[in-house]
Amino acid sequence: MKLIYAPTSPYSRKVRVLLAETGQSDDIEMAQIFATPVDTPDEVQAANPMGKIPSLVREEGTSLYDSRVICQFLDERADAGLYPAGSRWEVMTLEATADGILDAAILMVYERRIRPPQFVYPEWEEAQWVKVARAVQAVNDRWMSHLAGPLTMGHIAVACALGYLDFRHPDRNWRKGCDALDDWYAVFSERDSMKATVPPA
Template identity: 60%
Template sequence: MKLITSPASPYARKVRVLIHEAGLTDDIQEMQVKTTPMATAPEVAAANPLGKIPALIRDTGPAIYDSRVICRYLDDRGQAGLYPQARLWEVLTLEATAEGILDAAIGIVYERRFRPEHMQLVDWHDAQWAKVTRALDTLGKMWMSHLSGPLDMGQVGVGCALGYLDFRHDDREWRKGRGALDDWYAAFATRESMQATEPRDT
């Protein structure tokens, strides 16, 4: 199988972390591409009509896409147990929260990168960051016991989301006033799978 990915994509990073945790690194070849919302790479468009990464080209059947779909597929294939039935809805909700953090944080990056400066709206940036801060506050107030429990995809998603905030929004100091979440992430980021997938620009 081939994973269409980018070393800077936090959505792809989630999948890559799962691949490491599930012991599937020998089964999947990473195909790194350069693509943007304004100029979709042809390899990406061929695998995903929406023009987004990651996408997984399987040995049989059509390519599948959206990080959450790929993660469910590979978790099942590798029998990794990162979507445990006993707490499935909590895991999915935590994963969705992480995705929402990424959607808002990446929206700010894209606004700055692709829209002329005189057309950018500070209020829109602030509104997107407000989503991030509400989610981070909720993680600290409601989810720390879950984050500290056995490994699942909710934790992987949150770890990748916090890593992206460090990567693209370190000036916003997300850790301030969130000591418990900061401590959790500091420990989680030392996992071999997280170390092997640290984001970088190409």
């Protein structure tokens, strides 16, 4: 199998952290690419008609895409239990919350990086940050008991989302009013899987 990924993509990072945590990193060929929404390599389009990453190209069967699909496939492949039956819906909801944070945070990046300067819409950009801040606060207020428990995909997804906020939006200070989540992330980010997947500056 081959994982098509970008080193700065937080969705790719989720998959790479999962691979490291479940001992599957050596099983997967890593195909690093660089792409933007307006410049998509042919290899990416061949694996995913939407032209998004990550994509997991399998020897047999269709390629898998969307990080949540890939993560569930790899979790089942390793029998790792990152989506435990007793809390599966909670884990999936927490992962969806983390991915929602990423969706909004990435749109903010594209607003400045992709859109011509004369068309940048600051009010829309700020509205995306409101979504991010609201979701981060919700994780801090409602999900710390889950994050204090055994490792699940929810932990990985939240950590990758917070890492992306530090990477792309360091001046926004997601930590304000979220002391419990800040303390948790400080510990979780020291895991070998997280250190090995820090995006390049």
